[in-house]
Amino acid sequence: MKILILVFFINICTLALSEDSINCLPLPGINNLGLKIFSNFVIQNEHIKDYPNVDVYEASCKINLSSTEIEKRIEVRAQKDSWRKKDKELHGIKFENEYSSLLALFDKLTTKEGDITRKYIFESQCKKVLCAVKEIFGENLGPKILYILQEYGLNGSFYSFNNADNWEHNELDILLQGLEDLPRGLLPLNDNKSFVRHKRGSMCKKGVTANSELRFFDCWQYSYRGIEKMFTLTHEIGHYIRSELGLEDSPEWLKLSGWETELYYNQNRELRSRWSNNKDACFLSTYGQKNPNEDFAEMFVAYRYTPELLKKTCPEKYRFMKDLIFNKIEFTKDKKFCEKQPKLKYENGLWRFFRRKTTF
Structure with a gap:
């Protein structure tokens, strides 16, 4: 997971036009103001729409084991x-x-x-x-x-x-x-x-x-x-x-956002490939629009911590996570996962059932 950092002349980072040009100085050298700006920028730009912190906190089971x-x-x-x-x-x-x-x-x-x-x-x-x-x-x-x-x-x-x-x-x-x-x-x-x-x-x-x-x-x-x-x-x-499931090539996942690779020329006129998606595809964050991998990771987080938002906004992706990844275990408030967690059992290893075809 990579995050773009803005330019600030306070010993944080230097940024050119491309992601590959970012270099950051050791964090111990960052002053308090720089660290605060750096922190806020990272949080805002990794998940642009950002899932509400209060929802994430409430969704957490907050298990602190002694x-x-x-x-x-x-x-x-x-x-x-x-x-x-x-x-x-x-x-x-x-x-x-x-x-x-x-x-x-x-x-x-x-x-x-x-x-x-x-x-x-x-x-x-x-x-x-x-x-x-x-x-x-x-x-x-x-x-x-x-x-x-x-x-x-x-x-x-x-x-x-x-x-x-x-x-x-x-x-x-x-x-x-x-x-x-x-x-x-x-x-x-x-x-x-x-x-x-x-x-x-x-x-x-x-x-x-x-x-x-x-x-x-x-x-x-x-x-x-x-x-x-x-x-x-x-x-x-x-x-x-x-990665463990080999989802990079999963047609089921690619289909949900219309992910396809396209060829383009970079600034040096070198032929490269990049991911594109349907304009009407459903995402909860700008970061998830980067490629199918970040899309999956963002939806994985949303399914666990903001399930109501995901279910309402992207119902097909919610169902994919529910049926193929979480083995039908749900985290919406009405399911009371944290109360039932000790009794819930994830019956099948992911590798055993993922390849089963599902119709969306």
Whole structure:
């Protein structure tokens, strides 16, 4: 997801005529006025019509799990996933009588992606995984990182991916709240997807706040309030789901807005292709009109947080999300999703039923 940034001569960004020419300075150098202008511009231009914050806040289940509840959930899930306990040494730590599923999770959290030969070695007297993650990531952060990987298949460990930092409490808390707003079983789509805080102090490249790799940048931390941060997470989860399902070539989705590619010559007289859509196609934001991918991500957010608006304005897209993505689970006020969430179960993995043809 990319956001265009305006020109301000206050050490924020320089902007040429094309999106590819945007360069942003490190955020720590931005003064308070610059940050405020930058923040307001990002929020206004990513979602031009912008879904009302009050609606998003009211639609959120606002689940704030306590440390005790998180640890309890980890234990219950480990009992369900593991058929036995065992002793095993991992990365220098000698675990005793531990669930095999938790050992596998710990190994993922402490192994560099794409390099199984690069093993971190820790000095610890811990005998249990929960104890070890508290020592490595922090007393409060450790269990949350373990829980997010266990429940959602999202790996938030800075040890596992390049150019990553450990999370701050407020950052991970708002993301966990956003994840808890999704139906149980929608995720995971795989068991070790990146979910990391990009290295702090990095260049704010092209105004990117987060991307479909589920990597969150300085721009995300400094330019958004809590609600917008959840909004961004859900947008990127939408991209992630679209990518995993191969929706780029889905005729069902392209048909809803009349998406087609067209050829054009750029300023250098080079032949390029771009997306076009029907003039009467339904969108809730200007950003969604960019291409089918952003269209999908915006509608994914709208279906979860402003379902009444989406259902009234774009009923066909609402039905697509309902039938093919959310397995008929709805979030309109009359459905009382947050009250029923503990009892709702997402019965089928997306990959099992998406290819089923649906007539619109």
